[in-house]
Amino acid sequence: MVRWVTAVNAKDGGSRRFIAVQLPEPTDDADAKRAGFDTIADISRKRIDAAGEQVKAELAGQTVDVDQITAVMEGGEKAFRLRKEKYGF
Numbered sequence: 001m002v003r004w005v006t007a008v009n010a011k012d013g014g015s016r017r018f019i020a021v022q023l024p025e026p027t028d029d030a031d032a033k034r035a036g037f038d039t040i041a042d043i044s045r046k047r048i049d050a051a052g053e054q055v056k057a058e059l060a061g062q063t064v065d066v067d068q069i070t071a072v073m074e075g076g077e078k079a080f081r082l083r084k085e086k087y088g089f
Contacts (some may be wrong), residue, residue, distance in 0.1 A: 002051040010059055020044060024082065045079065 005016050024039040037043045 002048050006055045
């Protein structure tokens, strides 16, 4: 989803957005913990960042504004965290 939204916005100058929701569930996988991902939300955040970088690399030689992709990926991301005492995470 993030790749599509970012790529189409870069191609036509659009301002499409998306919402990704992920609860901060603890990772049970030892490999994920060794890689520094304490929660599934941390993994999701990393994947979204990687998708934006991949789109920038794919569109670098085309007639699109790569700076616009950078601005969207660096400035358009908001993350909200649930309070531990309220939700038990």
